[in-house]
Amino acid sequence: MNSLAAHAKLTLSLRITGVRDDGYHLIDAEMVSLDLADDIVVTPDHSGIDVDGEFADGVPTDDTNLVSKALLLAGASAHVRITKNIPHGGGLGGGSTDAAAVLRWAEFTDMVAASRLGADIPFCMVGGRARVRGIGEIVEPLPRREVDISLVIPPLHASTPQVYAAWDAMGGPHHESGNDLEPAALHVVSGLYDIKRRINEVVKTPPMLAGSGSTWFVEGHHRELLSALPDCRVVFTRAL
Structure with a gap:
């Protein structure tokens, strides 16, 4: 084994x-x-x-x-x-x-x-x-950079093919967040923007969308997210 x-x-x-x-x-x-x-x-x-x-x-x-x-x-x-x-x-x-x-x-x-x-x-x-x-x-x-990360995983499913198709239909936008798929994911997944807003209210900085979603993340371990987003799974992890 x-x-x-x-x-x-x-x-x-x-x-x-x-x-x-x-x-x-x-x-x-x-x-x-x-x-x-x-x-x-x-x-x-x-x-x-x-x-x-x-x-x-x-x-x-x-x-x-x-x-x-x-x-x-x-x-x-x-x-x-x-x-x-x-x-x-x-x-x-x-x-x-x-x-x-x-x-x-x-x-x-x-x-x-x-x-x-x-x-x-x-x-x-x-x-x-x-x-x-x-x-x-x-x-x-690339050189490794160890950093603490908080993941917020909502009870929402983001279909990667649907998000890419929406990106195509929207004319292929770039996004200031660094994730070009974020506008398409927000368009496809109802409720995803509300999760972003609630995270922002707690940590006072906009979270990043992980790829096509639906996970949001911020640097650092923010324990207050546990009580602020009881409908989501909050995971405290670390980049290796």
Whole structure:
């Protein structure tokens, strides 16, 4: 058996630099790994996926799981047990980082092929802090900067394809926050702006949207967010 840590991913900034002929968006982003992580146990020469943990509900265990696709891509066979500690649906890369951990275990290094499974997977294979370009396959490590971060994860789901489609329909706006997808996410996800407003009232600084959402984040550990946003999950973590 092999025990692996699959660290959550946080997109600190995201610029969209173009759209390829096949419809994929080109990005220029800064991403960091967080100390928040799923726990994975890989047993070679077996098969199947088991999922447990606080956020196991709704995670598939069939061949639609990115871990199954990663094993197929790497030509490997194994039983994988995933303990889900990363909330899903908030843009923290939970599925991508699980797949990346399995690809690292399998010693798979083809970033272009990995990016076809998911744009966040190449970064999650490298980890740390990095500039990410192309459709996610170009990962340039940056000096690490350890910083405390508060995550606010609302009970709202932001569909990444819908957010990108809205960005296209809006004419491809840039945004002063550093995340070009924020206007599109606010348009697509009802109630997302209200969460931003409430965070701003508490910490006195506008939060950043993580990628296509729906997670908001601010630097520092702000304990007062726990009582101010009881309808959201507030997680105190740290960039690695």
